[in-house]
Amino acid sequence: MSAPLNDFSRLCIHTITTKPWNVEEAISHYAAAGVKGITVWRQALEGRSSRAVQKTIADHGLTTVSLCRGGFFPGTTAEARQDAIDDNRRCIDQAVELGAPLIVLVCGAVPGMPLTEARGQIQDGLAAVLPHAAAARIKLAIEPLHPMYASSRSAVNTVAQARALCHALPSPWLGIALDVYHVWWDESLEEEIKACGREKTLFAFHLCDWRTPTLDLLNDRGLMGEGCIPLRQIRGWVEQAGFSGFNEVEIFSERLWASDQAQFLEAIKTAYLHHC
């Protein structure tokens, strides 16, 4: 168990967490609140120059932690799979412009496609984009998603599966984004995190909480402390595995998006110190 966090030097917030704010509002509010890192979601960049957003982030003294998200490799046609590869290459270029060292990958799934096939297509897609990522010096982080998303968002549902992809495609530019929401239930989590540490693939760490009951599969995540995830224990495992990067708060919640976002930002800071 790690000691409580006592400052915000490693606090990063995902723009999606405060979705009602556009990216300029998010940057401004985060900086004013003393938050040090920002992970930008691609939709927040729509209609904007990534370079201009990068400059705004830098002008506010923030660090761009990652660009969220690439992936979605499986497709039912060769054309769809090539489109995904092309889009991931554009995403890598966008990360360069944004000054983001890392892209989070939600690897994708197609309802009804056998999971073994989807997993194979994911590996093929990763293999196709890795050279572009390496040339651009952008890290790609496979995010294992909760098994409840296996048919819709990612056929990679455990840290073990993400590690197997890293073994199959060894590269210093391929690793894992660990989100507590997706993996907290896994009895092998501590061992898997240790293995990621040994293999130097633990690239990112995402925080939120699991509410009981969870009212929606997608958009009912909890603020840290509102749920049952042993956040401090998992952070301890992550840090013992050598991770010293940002703790990224990534919360999708209709309930919290409907609240006053400035107050919510303060609540995030409080929860970060008390529960993480």
Place this chain on the structure above:
Amino acid sequence: MSAPLNDFSRLCIHTITTKPWNVEEAISHYAAAGVKGITVWRQALEGRSSRAVQKTIADHGLTTVSLCRGGFFPGTTAEARQDAIDDNRRCIDQAVELGAPLIVLVCGAVPGMPLTEARGQIQDGLAAVLPHAAAARIKLAIEPLHPMYASSRSAVNTVAQARALCHALPSPWLGIALDVYHVWWDESLEEEIKACGREKTLFAFHLCDWRTPTLDLLNDRGLMGEGCIPLRQIRGWVEQAGFSGFNEVEIFSERLWASDQAQFLEAIKTAYLHHC
């Protein structure tokens, strides 16, 4: 991959699947439709004599496949855990009266209780009730539940975890109920089913489907064929592992409960032949 099913000799339906019907209506409709097995949910027995229900089932030529459900062992106090043990013993007595050879166990969880602790309490609870089950000659079947229920319904979330409990408490009266909804995403599923076959712990097999999107964590299961689960493939693995019992249709769905239940019963039969 098994051959398609071509009759209803192994079709069993859970009373919860047609929740709008009381147990007498369910028995009568299932028998008239040529369904051969029935799994009775405990709430369907409320205010009734289990022996009388057993007689009605037998009079209609149906086989009682199981009583659903026991379990829910973890509790925050010793008293709560003892209450659960007592209730499971009553459930065993009720199974005897009902002529049900097996009880399905949803093992339980307490939001915020560490999963390792919940899993330990589950093992203790099973150990406490197994002698009563053995004396009554009632099988107990641990149902691994989908990880999305880890905080609320069961801290046993994979077949591997259920098998570990069977290893810890070796008894011919303790085994596993395999529900496709909970385990279809697991990349080790085929191997785990084989292991259950070797270990002679595959006690029950439950069918439904996973819809995309799933709109509710509890009550949005699909009729077979409405979703993405490779039902026939999994049935093949189960049968290769030596299972020759009933194929039990267990669907919780507000949408389907709101439909005409007689038509739904016909749809179950059609789906059973076409998709399972």
